[in-house]
Amino acid sequence: MRGQDELSFEEYATARxxxxxxxxxxxxxxxxxxxxxxxxxxxxLFAHWRRASRMENLDAYARTVLTRTFLAEQRKWSLARRLGSLVGSPEESRHGDADLRVTLLTALAQLPSRARAMVVLRYWEDLSVETVAELLGCSTGTVKSQCSRALARLREQLGESSPYAPV
Structure with missing residues:
Protein backbone atom coordinates (compact mmCIF):
# COMPACT_ATOMS: atom_id res chain seq x y z
CA MET A 1 0.00 0.00 0.00
CA ARG A 2 1.29 3.44 -0.89
CA GLY A 3 1.25 6.66 1.17
CA GLN A 4 -2.10 8.08 0.06
CA ASP A 5 -3.85 4.72 0.42
CA GLU A 6 -2.38 4.28 3.91
CA LEU A 7 -3.61 7.72 4.95
CA SER A 8 -7.03 6.99 3.50
CA PHE A 9 -7.24 3.71 5.42
CA GLU A 10 -6.00 5.30 8.66
CA GLU A 11 -8.64 8.01 8.41
CA TYR A 12 -11.37 5.48 7.79
CA ALA A 13 -10.20 3.16 10.58
CA THR A 14 -9.94 6.04 13.07
CA ALA A 15 -13.42 7.27 12.22
CA ARG A 16 -15.16 3.86 12.23
CA LEU A 45 -10.26 -4.16 4.93
CA PHE A 46 -6.61 -3.13 4.99
CA ALA A 47 -5.58 -6.21 3.00
CA HIS A 48 -8.04 -5.29 0.25
CA TRP A 49 -8.11 -1.52 0.74
CA ARG A 50 -7.68 -0.53 -2.90
CA ARG A 51 -10.78 -2.47 -3.89
CA ALA A 52 -12.71 -1.74 -0.68
CA SER A 53 -12.10 2.01 -0.79
CA ARG A 54 -13.80 2.17 -4.19
CA MET A 55 -16.99 0.60 -2.83
CA GLU A 56 -20.12 2.69 -3.17
CA ASN A 57 -20.98 2.15 0.52
CA LEU A 58 -17.82 1.33 2.44
CA ASP A 59 -19.63 1.20 5.80
CA ALA A 60 -22.02 -1.45 4.50
CA TYR A 61 -19.07 -3.44 3.16
CA ALA A 62 -17.34 -3.19 6.56
CA ARG A 63 -20.51 -4.41 8.32
CA THR A 64 -20.66 -7.33 5.90
CA VAL A 65 -17.04 -8.23 6.65
CA LEU A 66 -17.67 -7.91 10.40
CA THR A 67 -20.83 -10.01 10.32
CA ARG A 68 -19.32 -12.74 8.18
CA THR A 69 -16.19 -12.81 10.36
CA PHE A 70 -18.40 -13.21 13.43
CA LEU A 71 -20.49 -15.98 11.85
CA ALA A 72 -17.42 -17.85 10.62
CA GLU A 73 -15.89 -17.61 14.09
CA GLN A 74 -19.11 -18.84 15.69
CA ARG A 75 -18.91 -22.05 13.73
CA LYS A 76 -15.44 -22.70 15.15
CA TRP A 77 -15.90 -21.82 18.82
CA SER A 78 -17.29 -24.06 21.52
CA LEU A 79 -20.48 -23.14 23.37
CA ALA A 80 -18.55 -21.95 26.42
CA ARG A 81 -16.49 -19.52 24.37
CA ARG A 82 -19.51 -18.34 22.41
CA LEU A 83 -21.32 -17.21 25.52
CA GLY A 84 -18.25 -15.42 26.87
CA SER A 85 -18.43 -12.59 29.33
CA LEU A 86 -21.61 -10.54 29.56
CA VAL A 87 -20.06 -7.63 31.40
CA GLY A 88 -19.91 -4.36 29.45
CA SER A 89 -16.78 -2.39 28.66
CA PRO A 90 -15.62 0.41 31.01
CA GLU A 91 -16.53 2.96 28.34
CA GLU A 92 -20.08 1.68 28.12
CA SER A 93 -20.53 1.51 31.88
CA ARG A 94 -20.48 5.30 31.97
CA HIS A 95 -23.44 5.44 29.59
CA GLY A 96 -26.85 3.87 29.78
CA ASP A 97 -28.51 1.53 32.19
CA ALA A 98 -26.22 -1.30 33.30
CA ASP A 99 -29.13 -3.58 34.24
CA LEU A 100 -30.67 -3.12 30.82
CA ARG A 101 -27.37 -3.86 29.09
CA VAL A 102 -26.76 -7.06 31.04
CA THR A 103 -30.37 -8.21 30.65
CA LEU A 104 -30.40 -7.65 26.90
CA LEU A 105 -26.94 -9.14 26.36
CA THR A 106 -27.95 -12.23 28.33
CA ALA A 107 -31.09 -12.60 26.21
CA LEU A 108 -29.17 -12.00 22.97
CA ALA A 109 -26.57 -14.59 23.96
CA GLN A 110 -29.33 -17.22 24.08
CA LEU A 111 -30.19 -16.71 20.40
CA PRO A 112 -28.45 -18.74 17.68
CA SER A 113 -25.60 -16.73 16.15
CA ARG A 114 -27.29 -16.16 12.78
CA ALA A 115 -30.54 -15.00 14.41
CA ARG A 116 -28.56 -12.75 16.76
CA ALA A 117 -26.74 -11.25 13.78
CA MET A 118 -30.06 -10.58 12.05
CA VAL A 119 -31.57 -8.91 15.13
CA VAL A 120 -28.50 -6.75 15.71
CA LEU A 121 -28.24 -5.67 12.07
CA ARG A 122 -31.97 -5.12 11.66
CA TYR A 123 -32.79 -3.35 14.93
CA TRP A 124 -29.50 -1.98 16.29
CA GLU A 125 -27.92 -0.96 13.00
CA ASP A 126 -31.42 -0.08 11.68
CA LEU A 127 -30.80 -1.77 8.34
CA SER A 128 -33.62 -2.70 6.00
CA VAL A 129 -34.75 -6.30 5.60
CA GLU A 130 -33.31 -6.26 2.07
CA THR A 131 -29.92 -5.02 3.27
CA VAL A 132 -29.70 -7.64 6.03
CA ALA A 133 -30.65 -10.34 3.53
CA GLU A 134 -27.94 -9.17 1.17
CA LEU A 135 -25.35 -9.01 3.97
CA LEU A 136 -26.10 -12.53 5.14
CA GLY A 137 -26.69 -14.04 1.72
CA CYS A 138 -30.28 -15.15 2.30
CA SER A 139 -33.78 -14.20 1.21
CA THR A 140 -35.82 -11.34 2.66
CA GLY A 141 -38.38 -13.92 3.80
CA THR A 142 -35.71 -15.67 5.84
CA VAL A 143 -34.75 -12.39 7.53
CA LYS A 144 -38.39 -11.61 8.33
CA SER A 145 -39.17 -15.04 9.71
CA GLN A 146 -35.92 -15.39 11.69
CA CYS A 147 -36.28 -11.90 13.17
CA SER A 148 -39.88 -12.62 14.09
CA ARG A 149 -38.91 -15.88 15.81
CA ALA A 150 -35.93 -14.25 17.53
CA LEU A 151 -38.06 -11.38 18.85
CA ALA A 152 -40.68 -13.87 20.08
CA ARG A 153 -37.93 -15.79 21.86
CA LEU A 154 -36.58 -12.57 23.40
CA ARG A 155 -40.09 -11.65 24.59
CA GLU A 156 -40.44 -15.11 26.11
CA GLN A 157 -37.07 -14.88 27.87
CA LEU A 158 -37.62 -11.35 29.11
CA GLY A 159 -41.29 -11.88 29.95
CA GLU A 160 -44.03 -9.64 28.71
CA SER A 161 -44.06 -7.77 32.03
CA SER A 162 -40.35 -6.95 31.81
CA PRO A 163 -39.62 -3.27 31.16
CA TYR A 164 -36.89 -4.47 28.80
CA ALA A 165 -39.09 -6.69 26.63
CA PRO A 166 -39.00 -5.72 22.95
CA VAL A 167 -42.22 -4.23 21.68
Missing part, protein backbone atom coordinates in the same frame (compact mmCIF):
# COMPACT_ATOMS: atom_id res chain seq x y z
CA UNK A 17 -13.41 1.69 14.83
CA UNK A 18 -15.78 2.64 17.65
CA UNK A 19 -18.90 1.84 15.60
CA UNK A 20 -17.45 -1.48 14.44
CA UNK A 21 -16.63 -2.32 18.06
CA UNK A 22 -20.17 -1.52 19.26
CA UNK A 23 -21.73 -3.70 16.58
CA UNK A 24 -19.25 -6.51 17.30
CA UNK A 25 -20.01 -6.22 21.02
CA UNK A 26 -23.72 -6.63 20.38
CA UNK A 27 -23.03 -9.64 18.18
CA UNK A 28 -20.81 -11.50 20.63
CA UNK A 29 -21.47 -9.98 24.07
CA UNK A 30 -17.80 -10.03 25.06
CA UNK A 31 -15.75 -6.80 25.07
CA UNK A 32 -12.45 -8.54 24.38
CA UNK A 33 -13.83 -10.66 21.59
CA UNK A 34 -15.55 -7.57 20.15
CA UNK A 35 -12.16 -5.84 19.99
CA UNK A 36 -10.75 -8.87 18.18
CA UNK A 37 -13.66 -8.90 15.71
CA UNK A 38 -13.31 -5.17 15.01
CA UNK A 39 -9.55 -5.54 14.51
CA UNK A 40 -10.00 -8.58 12.26
CA UNK A 41 -12.48 -6.59 10.19
CA UNK A 42 -10.05 -3.69 9.86
CA UNK A 43 -7.23 -6.11 8.97
CA UNK A 44 -9.35 -7.62 6.19
Missing amino acids: TRRLYRTAYLLCGDPHRAEDLAQATLAK
Whole structure:
Protein backbone atom coordinates (compact mmCIF):
# COMPACT_ATOMS: atom_id res chain seq x y z
CA MET A 1 0.00 0.00 0.00
CA ARG A 2 1.29 3.44 -0.89
CA GLY A 3 1.25 6.66 1.17
CA GLN A 4 -2.10 8.08 0.06
CA ASP A 5 -3.85 4.72 0.42
CA GLU A 6 -2.38 4.28 3.91
CA LEU A 7 -3.61 7.72 4.95
CA SER A 8 -7.03 6.99 3.50
CA PHE A 9 -7.24 3.71 5.42
CA GLU A 10 -6.00 5.30 8.66
CA GLU A 11 -8.64 8.01 8.41
CA TYR A 12 -11.37 5.48 7.79
CA ALA A 13 -10.20 3.16 10.58
CA THR A 14 -9.94 6.04 13.07
CA ALA A 15 -13.42 7.27 12.22
CA ARG A 16 -15.16 3.86 12.23
CA THR A 17 -13.41 1.69 14.83
CA ARG A 18 -15.78 2.64 17.65
CA ARG A 19 -18.90 1.84 15.60
CA LEU A 20 -17.45 -1.48 14.44
CA TYR A 21 -16.63 -2.32 18.06
CA ARG A 22 -20.17 -1.52 19.26
CA THR A 23 -21.73 -3.70 16.58
CA ALA A 24 -19.25 -6.51 17.30
CA TYR A 25 -20.01 -6.22 21.02
CA LEU A 26 -23.72 -6.63 20.38
CA LEU A 27 -23.03 -9.64 18.18
CA CYS A 28 -20.81 -11.50 20.63
CA GLY A 29 -21.47 -9.98 24.07
CA ASP A 30 -17.80 -10.03 25.06
CA PRO A 31 -15.75 -6.80 25.07
CA HIS A 32 -12.45 -8.54 24.38
CA ARG A 33 -13.83 -10.66 21.59
CA ALA A 34 -15.55 -7.57 20.15
CA GLU A 35 -12.16 -5.84 19.99
CA ASP A 36 -10.75 -8.87 18.18
CA LEU A 37 -13.66 -8.90 15.71
CA ALA A 38 -13.31 -5.17 15.01
CA GLN A 39 -9.55 -5.54 14.51
CA ALA A 40 -10.00 -8.58 12.26
CA THR A 41 -12.48 -6.59 10.19
CA LEU A 42 -10.05 -3.69 9.86
CA ALA A 43 -7.23 -6.11 8.97
CA LYS A 44 -9.35 -7.62 6.19
CA LEU A 45 -10.26 -4.16 4.93
CA PHE A 46 -6.61 -3.13 4.99
CA ALA A 47 -5.58 -6.21 3.00
CA HIS A 48 -8.04 -5.29 0.25
CA TRP A 49 -8.11 -1.52 0.74
CA ARG A 50 -7.68 -0.53 -2.90
CA ARG A 51 -10.78 -2.47 -3.89
CA ALA A 52 -12.71 -1.74 -0.68
CA SER A 53 -12.10 2.01 -0.79
CA ARG A 54 -13.80 2.17 -4.19
CA MET A 55 -16.99 0.60 -2.83
CA GLU A 56 -20.12 2.69 -3.17
CA ASN A 57 -20.98 2.15 0.52
CA LEU A 58 -17.82 1.33 2.44
CA ASP A 59 -19.63 1.20 5.80
CA ALA A 60 -22.02 -1.45 4.50
CA TYR A 61 -19.07 -3.44 3.16
CA ALA A 62 -17.34 -3.19 6.56
CA ARG A 63 -20.51 -4.41 8.32
CA THR A 64 -20.66 -7.33 5.90
CA VAL A 65 -17.04 -8.23 6.65
CA LEU A 66 -17.67 -7.91 10.40
CA THR A 67 -20.83 -10.01 10.32
CA ARG A 68 -19.32 -12.74 8.18
CA THR A 69 -16.19 -12.81 10.36
CA PHE A 70 -18.40 -13.21 13.43
CA LEU A 71 -20.49 -15.98 11.85
CA ALA A 72 -17.42 -17.85 10.62
CA GLU A 73 -15.89 -17.61 14.09
CA GLN A 74 -19.11 -18.84 15.69
CA ARG A 75 -18.91 -22.05 13.73
CA LYS A 76 -15.44 -22.70 15.15
CA TRP A 77 -15.90 -21.82 18.82
CA SER A 78 -17.29 -24.06 21.52
CA LEU A 79 -20.48 -23.14 23.37
CA ALA A 80 -18.55 -21.95 26.42
CA ARG A 81 -16.49 -19.52 24.37
CA ARG A 82 -19.51 -18.34 22.41
CA LEU A 83 -21.32 -17.21 25.52
CA GLY A 84 -18.25 -15.42 26.87
CA SER A 85 -18.43 -12.59 29.33
CA LEU A 86 -21.61 -10.54 29.56
CA VAL A 87 -20.06 -7.63 31.40
CA GLY A 88 -19.91 -4.36 29.45
CA SER A 89 -16.78 -2.39 28.66
CA PRO A 90 -15.62 0.41 31.01
CA GLU A 91 -16.53 2.96 28.34
CA GLU A 92 -20.08 1.68 28.12
CA SER A 93 -20.53 1.51 31.88
CA ARG A 94 -20.48 5.30 31.97
CA HIS A 95 -23.44 5.44 29.59
CA GLY A 96 -26.85 3.87 29.78
CA ASP A 97 -28.51 1.53 32.19
CA ALA A 98 -26.22 -1.30 33.30
CA ASP A 99 -29.13 -3.58 34.24
CA LEU A 100 -30.67 -3.12 30.82
CA ARG A 101 -27.37 -3.86 29.09
CA VAL A 102 -26.76 -7.06 31.04
CA THR A 103 -30.37 -8.21 30.65
CA LEU A 104 -30.40 -7.65 26.90
CA LEU A 105 -26.94 -9.14 26.36
CA THR A 106 -27.95 -12.23 28.33
CA ALA A 107 -31.09 -12.60 26.21
CA LEU A 108 -29.17 -12.00 22.97
CA ALA A 109 -26.57 -14.59 23.96
CA GLN A 110 -29.33 -17.22 24.08
CA LEU A 111 -30.19 -16.71 20.40
CA PRO A 112 -28.45 -18.74 17.68
CA SER A 113 -25.60 -16.73 16.15
CA ARG A 114 -27.29 -16.16 12.78
CA ALA A 115 -30.54 -15.00 14.41
CA ARG A 116 -28.56 -12.75 16.76
CA ALA A 117 -26.74 -11.25 13.78
CA MET A 118 -30.06 -10.58 12.05
CA VAL A 119 -31.57 -8.91 15.13
CA VAL A 120 -28.50 -6.75 15.71
CA LEU A 121 -28.24 -5.67 12.07
CA ARG A 122 -31.97 -5.12 11.66
CA TYR A 123 -32.79 -3.35 14.93
CA TRP A 124 -29.50 -1.98 16.29
CA GLU A 125 -27.92 -0.96 13.00
CA ASP A 126 -31.42 -0.08 11.68
CA LEU A 127 -30.80 -1.77 8.34
CA SER A 128 -33.62 -2.70 6.00
CA VAL A 129 -34.75 -6.30 5.60
CA GLU A 130 -33.31 -6.26 2.07
CA THR A 131 -29.92 -5.02 3.27
CA VAL A 132 -29.70 -7.64 6.03
CA ALA A 133 -30.65 -10.34 3.53
CA GLU A 134 -27.94 -9.17 1.17
CA LEU A 135 -25.35 -9.01 3.97
CA LEU A 136 -26.10 -12.53 5.14
CA GLY A 137 -26.69 -14.04 1.72
CA CYS A 138 -30.28 -15.15 2.30
CA SER A 139 -33.78 -14.20 1.21
CA THR A 140 -35.82 -11.34 2.66
CA GLY A 141 -38.38 -13.92 3.80
CA THR A 142 -35.71 -15.67 5.84
CA VAL A 143 -34.75 -12.39 7.53
CA LYS A 144 -38.39 -11.61 8.33
CA SER A 145 -39.17 -15.04 9.71
CA GLN A 146 -35.92 -15.39 11.69
CA CYS A 147 -36.28 -11.90 13.17
CA SER A 148 -39.88 -12.62 14.09
CA ARG A 149 -38.91 -15.88 15.81
CA ALA A 150 -35.93 -14.25 17.53
CA LEU A 151 -38.06 -11.38 18.85
CA ALA A 152 -40.68 -13.87 20.08
CA ARG A 153 -37.93 -15.79 21.86
CA LEU A 154 -36.58 -12.57 23.40
CA ARG A 155 -40.09 -11.65 24.59
CA GLU A 156 -40.44 -15.11 26.11
CA GLN A 157 -37.07 -14.88 27.87
CA LEU A 158 -37.62 -11.35 29.11
CA GLY A 159 -41.29 -11.88 29.95
CA GLU A 160 -44.03 -9.64 28.71
CA SER A 161 -44.06 -7.77 32.03
CA SER A 162 -40.35 -6.95 31.81
CA PRO A 163 -39.62 -3.27 31.16
CA TYR A 164 -36.89 -4.47 28.80
CA ALA A 165 -39.09 -6.69 26.63
CA PRO A 166 -39.00 -5.72 22.95
CA VAL A 167 -42.22 -4.23 21.68
